[in-house]
Amino acid sequence: MYRSQKLSLRYFTAAIVLFGVMILFGLLSALYYLYPSMLFNVFNFSTSKILHIDTLVIWLLMAFMGAVYWYLPKELGHEVVGMRLAEITFWVFCAVVAVVALVFVFVQYGSANEFTLWFINQGRKYVEAPRWATIGVVAVMLVFAYNVIGTAVKARRMTGIMWVLVLDLIPLLIVYLDAFPAPTNMSVDLYWWWWLVHMWVESTWEVLIGCVMALVLMDVMGTSRRIVEAWLYIEVMLVLGAGILGLGHHYFWIGTPRYWLGIGGFFSALEPLPLLGMVIHSIYDAGMHRMKTANRPAFYWITAEAFGNFIGAGVWGFMMTLPQINLFSHGTQWTVSHGHFAFYGAYVCGVLAVFYVAKQKTAGTEFLDGRAWKWSFGLFNFGMIGMVMGLLIAGMAQAFYGRAIGGSTLMAFTQASENPWFIAGMYARMGFGVIFALGYVVLVYDLLTAPRRVPAPQTPMEPA
Amino acid sequence: MKVEGATTHEGRAGLDMTDPRFWRAGAISTTLVMLVVLAFLSVDSMRVISVGGAHVPRYDVVNRHIGYQYDWSRREDVPVIGAPEPLFGRTLTEAQATALVREGKLVIQSRACMDCHTFFGNGAYYGPDLTKSWLDPAWPQIWMPMTGKPTREEAMVAFLMNPDQYPTWTRAMPNLHLTEREARATVAYLKWMSAVDTNGFPANFGKTQTQQ
Ligand code: HEM
Ligand code: HEM
């Protein structure tokens, strides 16, 4: 095992721990909707939700970095350069996250001054972490970029997948710089804030997960590099071709010019295409190899990723991406339904596949299967689908009663929130959220226990 | 340009569609074209949304009356900036208004209002959207009587300083310990924001007389 792969395992562990923290705060946030007087004036919904979504961003970033540290030496046949620095950076990263979390929990918010922005809370969704911590994360990512690029230079070798990955790191880092400014003008603030949020989840991360998926497919199915690379380029072309101007679906109502309604609606409506492409790709590959795989959990999770990405991001996103619908669905639990489904389908499923690839390697088995992973796979998917269905119904009630009929005033908001469909949706989210959390418990159990020796399937794997 | 591979289909017109290089060229050129277009659109958008641009008023708009009315030619609701109506009865210079609204933004960020509320529909969904909060009928109908304040802005200050004392329903807003100065700045921010032209979002605001 390469030294950087040991670091990967550390990143994966940290990611899984934070995944657990995230689920806990997700459950707590959902509980406020049912018991609004809970912890009132003591620990606010806002703080709980910040911890939920900020840990989301961080644990996925950690998992992505772990995945890259895992595959980089394998792809280039060369140990990653600057490993000492990378190992130190890991602990710095963990320390930054811990300090920020403690400040959020115990301080929560500050007064209206720059000190608060630097040391307590920036109050911008997903990037609430104070500026000092943001600088810390940028430093971590710079070291990471140095590791990746330095290794490529040293190895004097680059594969197509690695090229895509390296080039993708540049915009990923650049838009993160958006986490610093605090313009007075809300329109300008949101304009650039969406460059960060949309360009991450619908462009750069999507490309990153495309690379990871390509690597996993070669690993667990032995798909040929040529096919995987051709698909990857097609995906990149379509993801960026539609996703860059698809950014416009966030520019309908923030003060921006009217032409964004047409441009944003049109290009974002094309965004599901590459995601459909990935589904076809995975079915094609699975068919080509007659579903033969050396790692069943990883194969199932990567397949779930393809479908989840298409349905959660593509279909759920498409539902509300046309301005005529978005005028009413905008900023309701409908958005939350899509947010959960998309993040889960596109990224959580993908990194879970990588965790199982790593598990197979550390366990040293030729063939990975078992029983526990099936339970966690089932509970996760069942829980998530139940949650997003509940949220969709709640969101539609809000769009209809709160926005279209009620006109979005406080009174309309209140009435929509007291609508039986809305309340049913909130209970469904809570119940299915608990099922989702059980899936997590089984996942951790499964990853921690050594695999039973399962006989490999009759037909041997063809070499990669 | 045929490279050996598992399954090759011959592409049309001499192009080998299974050759990764074909798609690589496509990916690079598409991305560059889209980025250039986005750059131009962003420059133009900044012109429209910077303060004093076509859609975003200067901060001293807080000295004026602000309405939100259906425009038949645009077929949507648009903000209407009307006669003088100074905030807290005091007309501010542009510099004073700018400083006040700036402070309001700092209040909004420091308390993370956006992690409960939405602004222009962006943020979190625990509390109501604040885009047109300044114009919300709840101020005259509920909170002015409840706080005993004679004007909308004073009722807003009273509410923002002690929201836990003036709940309208079970899901109340917690006390975030705004000082009076901070609460006034926040009200100025909300008033300015309600004058931004948002292409008709939210639709039908305050048109329906709903009752509890
Ligand atoms: C992996 C890909 C995607 C992820 C992770 C994702 C995630 C999200 C999240 C978290 C939000 C809420 C943002 C917020 O206000 O906090 C959002 C909003 C939105 N997404 Fe996606 N999304 C993805 C892909 C797509 C696609 C492909 C489409 C369109 C076809 C789409 C359409 C939208 C729209 C229209 C909104 C705005 C909702 C509103 O008006 O409130 N998304 N997305
Ligand atoms: C136990 C399961 C979970 C529960 C109960 C839960 C609950 C919640 C709640 C209550 C919110 C606040 C929404 C609001 O402002 O009204 C939220 C936001 C969010 N959660 Fe979760 N969550 C869970 C799991 C997840 C998972 C697994 C992901 C990612 C894969 C995720 C991603 C998000 C995102 C992106 C947001 C912000 C989206 C938005 O506001 O539109 N959550 N969640």
Ligand SMILES: [Fe+2]
């Ligand atoms: Fe988007």
